[in-house]
Every structure is written in C-alpha cells, then in structure tokens.
Amino acid sequence: MDFRFVSRLLAKLTLAFSLLLLVPLLAALIKDREHIWVFMFCLVTTSTIASLFNIFASTRSRQRLRVREAVAVVGCGWLLVCAMGALPYLFLNPGDPIAAVFESVSGFSTTGATTALSFNDFPPSIRVWRCLTHWAGGIGVIMLFIIVMPQMNSGTSYLFNAELPGGTAERTLPKIKESAMMILLIYTLLTFTELILLLIAGLPLFQALNLALGTMATGGFSYYHDSLISFRSVYVEIIAIVFMLIASMNFSLYYKIWRGDWRAVREDTEHRYYLLILAVAASLMCANLYFSHYMPLSEAVRHSIFQAVSIGSTTGYASSDFNEWPSFSRMVLFILMFVGGCSGSTAGGIKITRLLVLLKAAWAELLRTLHPRIVYSIRMGKREIDPMVVGNITRFFFLYILVFMVLSILISLSGISIMESIGLIAACLSSVGPAFGIVGPTATYNNLSDWARFVSIWAMILGRLEIFTLLVILRPDFWRDKQNW
Structure with a gap:
C-alpha cells in the first residue's frame, strides 16, 4: 500500500470538497448572514485537513494508481466526505453529533432520510x-474527483466503476475522464431541464430547485416533511415521475441517444425489464387499492404509478401516505426497494442487471440438472456474460442479503419491532429513505434512538458503496499486505 500516494489523492479530494462549501457560503451571504460563520469554520477545517494530508503526501508528479490504492481512495474518500459534510450540521447543533453525521450520510448516499421534524427546522x-450534498452524492463525489484528476491507469477504472455501480456498468467514451465529464454534463442538463419545467408548473424557485436536485439524484430530500403530498399537484408529480425514470436508467444510453445510436438503445434489455417491473408493480397496487375500496380508480392509478416509480428508482418521494395502504401494496413496495434501478444510474438497490443475471444463472442450473451435458451461456442482449462476472454477482447478492439480515437484527435491539426494522434497513441499504411504521413517508427518523441512527448510518454507507469496498478497507490485512493488486 502506497500510503503517501493515497494521502495525496485524499488531499485533492478534500480541496475539491471545499469548493462545494462555497455554494452555501454564497447563499448565507445573500439570505442568511447570521450563519456565515458556520461555513467559514467549515472551510478552515477542511483546508486544515487537506494541509495535513499534504504533509504526508507523495511529491512525485506522475504515479500509477493501482487497484489497491483506488479501493482505499474510494472507501476512505466516502467516509471522509461524509464526516466533513457533517460539519455544518455539527457547528449549528454541537449537542447531537450522531444527527449531524446522519444528515450528511443521508445526503451523500442519496437516501433522503432526515432526523429533523421538518425541513423548515434548517436555516436557508x-x-x-x-x-x-444530495445532488453531489447522486453523481458521486469520486466521479467529480476523477474529472480534476490526471489519467491514472486501471485504478482510475475502479474509481469510475465505483461511482456507476451495477453488474455491467459501461463507459460512454474510451477515456474514463472524458466519460466522467460527459456524464456530469448530461446530469447537469437534465437537472436544469427539470428545474425549468417545475418553475413552469408554478413552484417557487427554491422549492423547484430542491425537487430537481433531489429527483435527479434519486434521493428524495423534500421541502416538506410529508414529501410531495403538500404540493397537491398532478403536474409536479408527472414531472417527478419522468425524471425519476430518467435518473434511474443507465446514463450511457443518453450519450448514445445524443450520438444518434438508437440501435444500441434497442439492443439494451435492462431498461425494458425495468419498465416492465414498474408497470407490473403499479398495476398490482392499483388493483389492490381500488378493489379494497381504499381510493377511487383515478386516484389509485395516479398514486400507484407514482409510488412504483418513486420506490423502484429508490428516490423515496411520496404522493400519498403509503404507510396506510393495504398490506399487499406495502409488500409490493417493500420488494421494489430491493430491486432498485438500472446499472450506471444514480439509483440504489441491487440493480436490474444483477437480478437478471441471477435469474438466468438459476435457469441455467435448472437446465444442467435436467441435462447434465448441456452447454448454456448467460447473455444480456447480444453480449455474453463472463462466468467470473456471474460469480461476482452471486457473491454480492449473498453478501447483500447477509448484511440486510444482520443490520435488521442489530437495529431491532433499539426496541423497534422486527417488521419495522426490516423495512427501515431495506430503505437505508437501498437508499430509499422512507419505509413503514415509525419511519413512514409522512414521518422522519427523529424518533429513533442513537443506536438505531448509528446502525442506519452504516446501512446507508454500505448500500452506497455496494458493500465490498467498505468491508475490504476494514480488513487489517488490506493495509498490511505489500502485494500489488
């Protein structure tokens, strides 16, 4: 492990993070001058941290970023960013450090949960x-870091793939830095487009900006504690549905559309299965809501489509209090939490690609049982999936379910019922945010104990880093082993 090189990269990441603090500092200068000191202190703190990293950093101008160092930068970088992101909340309320870290992790992991009773509890x-933090977490802080970082061998590829997770995430351009810049451009243009549409729909500027940033990040931070229910606008919900779908599908497809490569889009099967799953889920919930006499047909269609897209994309917005829905509809939403969006998107969850590969692998094993000599290859569209990739996806799925079970048990120690614990961990691990019971769509995480918040924080980080990266850096031999990767 080249500690000096890792220290140098973390120093650059810290400086890049400091630039983000200039935006709320400007907002404080314009509308909230009594809290300018909060962000001034944050800038001083992050600059000091960057200086400390630079003291131990390597001075060589060009170095090869190996996979081991890339893993360390991704894992430690996310923990560092979440810790620094908690500083504004901590300076504002030093008596509750766990709540400060919770807000920061929830933002950067695009979970969208909050411990505040209301959004208005925060100054402007x-x-x-x-x-x-929501918007930056959606595109990935490390992705932004790649844009300002020199091209650095295969380790940079790991940084890129860590920010575009999924079974078969792909680059949009041959060079990773160009790919990262193109994805950031598309991400920004889509956010701006949604902002304009929300302004046309009649929302005030700040509410429209908040909703646009939260939607494109598939996060779900809302201006109101009851999410989109208070807006009471079908137009706002339609705009949110469209952009939640856009943000939860593979961003490489948008670049191909830009180039006019519609054939590549037609050959991509993942987004078709994703839309099919959402359509089936919405139809099932609509039928359940209508035939159980919970709401009229028009309302059932409206809210079932919105919630299917919102939970399936792991955004977590609510147009209705689904915590009060019939058990069948809540079970459909619970399953959608695990499914997640497409690979190469800002969505969380297991991802459609992985689930498709797992289903195809299970079908292949069934055929091999019936016909032991059969040769069966797993394909996604016209592309054959390497058996090593299938093995990696299988291991990821097993570890995902294992972590889900362990965290559910741990959070139930705080006194939460086991069913509410399961829903809460599923929402945090998949970056959804609202769940059922005490953390439903019209509630916040304010009533959780410090232990429950602590477990939730690790669930959000594990889900955002897709488990492996964080668990690897927690192994002592990862730091002691001198062998190169």
Whole structure:
C-alpha cells in the first residue's frame, strides 16, 4: 500500500470538497448572514485537513494508481466526505453529533432520510447545503474527483466503476475522464431541464430547485416533511415521475441517444425489464387499492404509478401516505426497494442487471440438472456474460442479503419491532429513505434512538458503496499486505 500516494489523492479530494462549501457560503451571504460563520469554520477545517494530508503526501508528479490504492481512495474518500459534510450540521447543533453525521450520510448516499421534524427546522444556507450534498452524492463525489484528476491507469477504472455501480456498468467514451465529464454534463442538463419545467408548473424557485436536485439524484430530500403530498399537484408529480425514470436508467444510453445510436438503445434489455417491473408493480397496487375500496380508480392509478416509480428508482418521494395502504401494496413496495434501478444510474438497490443475471444463472442450473451435458451461456442482449462476472454477482447478492439480515437484527435491539426494522434497513441499504411504521413517508427518523441512527448510518454507507469496498478497507490485512493488486 502506497500510503503517501493515497494521502495525496485524499488531499485533492478534500480541496475539491471545499469548493462545494462555497455554494452555501454564497447563499448565507445573500439570505442568511447570521450563519456565515458556520461555513467559514467549515472551510478552515477542511483546508486544515487537506494541509495535513499534504504533509504526508507523495511529491512525485506522475504515479500509477493501482487497484489497491483506488479501493482505499474510494472507501476512505466516502467516509471522509461524509464526516466533513457533517460539519455544518455539527457547528449549528454541537449537542447531537450522531444527527449531524446522519444528515450528511443521508445526503451523500442519496437516501433522503432526515432526523429533523421538518425541513423548515434548517436555516436557508443549511437547506442549500442539504440539497447540494444530495445532488453531489447522486453523481458521486469520486466521479467529480476523477474529472480534476490526471489519467491514472486501471485504478482510475475502479474509481469510475465505483461511482456507476451495477453488474455491467459501461463507459460512454474510451477515456474514463472524458466519460466522467460527459456524464456530469448530461446530469447537469437534465437537472436544469427539470428545474425549468417545475418553475413552469408554478413552484417557487427554491422549492423547484430542491425537487430537481433531489429527483435527479434519486434521493428524495423534500421541502416538506410529508414529501410531495403538500404540493397537491398532478403536474409536479408527472414531472417527478419522468425524471425519476430518467435518473434511474443507465446514463450511457443518453450519450448514445445524443450520438444518434438508437440501435444500441434497442439492443439494451435492462431498461425494458425495468419498465416492465414498474408497470407490473403499479398495476398490482392499483388493483389492490381500488378493489379494497381504499381510493377511487383515478386516484389509485395516479398514486400507484407514482409510488412504483418513486420506490423502484429508490428516490423515496411520496404522493400519498403509503404507510396506510393495504398490506399487499406495502409488500409490493417493500420488494421494489430491493430491486432498485438500472446499472450506471444514480439509483440504489441491487440493480436490474444483477437480478437478471441471477435469474438466468438459476435457469441455467435448472437446465444442467435436467441435462447434465448441456452447454448454456448467460447473455444480456447480444453480449455474453463472463462466468467470473456471474460469480461476482452471486457473491454480492449473498453478501447483500447477509448484511440486510444482520443490520435488521442489530437495529431491532433499539426496541423497534422486527417488521419495522426490516423495512427501515431495506430503505437505508437501498437508499430509499422512507419505509413503514415509525419511519413512514409522512414521518422522519427523529424518533429513533442513537443506536438505531448509528446502525442506519452504516446501512446507508454500505448500500452506497455496494458493500465490498467498505468491508475490504476494514480488513487489517488490506493495509498490511505489500502485494500489488
């Protein structure tokens, strides 16, 4: 492990993070001058941290970033960013450090949960910071880091793939830095487009900006504690549905559309299965809501489509209090939490590609049982999936379910019922946010104990880093072993 090189990269990441703090500082200068000191202190703190990293950093101008160092930068970088992101909340309320870390992790992991009773509990500059962490977390802080970092061998590829997770995430361009810049451009243009449409729909500027940033990040931070229910606008919900779908599908497809490569889009099967799953889920919930006489047909269609897209994309917005829905509809939403969006998107969850590969692998094993000599290859569209990739996906799925079970048990120690614990961990691990019971769509995480919040924080980080990266850096031999990867 080249500690000096890792220290150098973390110093650059810290400086890049400091630039984000200039946005809420500007907001404080314009509308919230009594809290300027909060962000001034944050800038001083992050600059000091960057200086400390630079003291131990390597001075060589060009170095090869190996996979081991890349893993360390991704894992430690996310923990560092979440810790620094908690500083504004901590300076504002030093008596509750766990809540400060929770807000930061929830933002950067695009979970969208909060421990505050209301969004209005935050001063204007902190609200801007809260939305900005969401948006930056959606595109990935490390992705932004790649754009300002020199091209560095196969390790950079690991950084890129860590921010575009999924079974078969792909680059949009041959060079990773160009791919990262193109994805950031598309991400920004889509956010701006949604902002304009929300303004046309009649929302005030700040509410429209908050909703646009939260939607494109598939996060779900809302201006109101009851999410989109208070807006009471079908137009706002339609705009949110469209952009939640856009944000939860593979961003490489949008670049191909830009180039006019519609054939590649037609050959991509993942987004078709994703839309099919959402359509089936919405139809099932609509039928359940209508035939159980919970709401009229028009309302059932409206809210079932919105919630299927919102939970399936792991955004977590609510147009209705689904915590009060019939058990069958809540079970459909619970399953959608695990499914997640497409690979190469801002969505969380297991991802459609992985689930498709697992289903195809299970079918292949069934055929081999019936016909032991059969040769069966797993394909996604016209592309054959390497058996090593299938093995990696299988191991990821096993570890995902194992972590889900362990965290559910741990959080139930705080006194939460086991069913509510399962829903809460599923929502945090898949970056959804609202769940059922005491953390339903019209509630917050304010009533959780410090232990429950602590477990939730690790669930959000594990889900955002897709488990392996964080667990690897927690192994002592990862840091002691001198063998190169």
